[in-house]
Amino acid sequence: MSTERARIEIRGIEVEIVRKDIKHLHLGVHPPEGRVRVAAPLRLDDDAVRLAVVSRLAWIRRKRAEFEGQDRQSRREFVTGESHYFEGRRHRLDVVESTGPTGIRLRDNAWMEMRVRPSADRDGREAMLYRWYRARLSERIPELVAKWEPRIGVTVAEWRIRRMKTRWGSCNPDAGRIWLNSGLAKKPVSCLEYVVVHEMVHLLERGHGDRFRGILDRVMPGWGVRLEELNRAYLPDEGWERVEAPTGDPPPSGTRWATTRGPPGDQAGQR
Numbered sequence: 001m002s003t004e005r006a007r008i009e010i011r012g013i014e015v016e017i018v019r020k021d022i023k024h025l026h027l028g029v030h031p032p033e034g035r036v037r038v039a040a041p042l043r044l045d046d047d048a049v050r051l052a053v054v055s056r057l058a059w060i061r062r063k064r065a066e067f068e069g070q071d072r073q074s075r076r077e078f079v080t081g082e083s084h085y086f087e088g089r090r091h092r093l094d095v096v097e098s099t100g101p102t103g104i105r106l107r108d109n110a111w112m113e114m115r116v117r118p119s120a121d122r123d124g125r126e127a128m129l130y131r132w133y134r135a136r137l138s139e140r141i142p143e144l145v146a147k148w149e150p151r152i153g154v155t156v157a158e159w160r161i162r163r164m165k166t167r168w169g170s171c172n173p174d175a176g177r178i179w180l181n182s183g184l185a186k187k188p189v190s191c192l193e194y195v196v197v198h199e200m201v202h203l204l205e206r207g208h209g210d211r212f213r214g215i216l217d218r219v220m221p222g223w224g225v226r227l228e229e230l231n232r233a234y235l236p237d238e239g240w241e242r243v244e245a246p247t248g249d250p251p252p253s254g255t256r257w258a259t260t261r262g263p264p265g266d267q268a269g270q271r
């Protein structure tokens with residue numbers, strides 16, 4: 001299906017327009033930041049789209065206010081009863097104060113037990129959970145990289161896990177290095193695998209253009225399903241996680257994409 005993308009500003013709101021061979025216009029406001037996206041039939045011109053958006057401005061503003069409200073509630077406290085996710089499953093946290101061993105274990109499919117020192121504060125509990133996420137990812141990633149290196153025809157010199165606010169992954173093609181977001185531990189493994197493959201393909205092709213898509217389609221047919229799941233598995237209480245399908249467009253600033261850009265301080269991969 002041929003698609004065409006554009007961005008216009010309507011009454012101070014940036015609207016992303018995707019024109020497709022469809023019959024009806026679809027308007028969506030997407031968390032976390034209330035991005036407005038319109039899928040419009042090819043025959044509709046900008047003025048018609050503008051009109052459709054203006055007629056729904058009140059609704060758009062209401063949705064955005066809702067997301068902001070969710071965002072404010074999104075600060076986790078890491079206390080007993082709170083929901084936390086691992087590999088796509090929701091677990092209830094059970095915080096147990098311990099003077100003995102500390103750490104996290106999954107007690108069953110429902111409970112995640114966190115043994116902490118009585119003195120552990122919120123930040124300490126959060127840090128423990130992220131150390132545990134990193135450790136779980138560190139067990140998964142080597143087998144995924146090894147599985148995909150021959151299929152894609154690249155060698156990953158190094159992979160790293162870090163907390164990133166706006167990206168699932170990034171890479172430095174010159175160094176053969178990929179970075180993965182520690183939050184991926186919350187997502188189904190199929191989503192982690194998609195991000196690993198996406199970043200590995202960037203070692204061959206930096207952009208998100210036809211060549212990138214061509215390689216992705218060849219090595220991982222049906223990758224779109226995984227990407228949708230990554231987006232569908234979006235959890236409002238997490239506040240920030242969303243990635244876009246690769247397209248030929250450069251990512252606009254402030255939008256959540258998995259891009260080729262390295263994290264701050266790792267600039268070599270940027271063009």
Ligand SMILES: [Zn+2]
Pocket residue numbers: 198202208246258259260
């Ligand atoms: Zn990318």
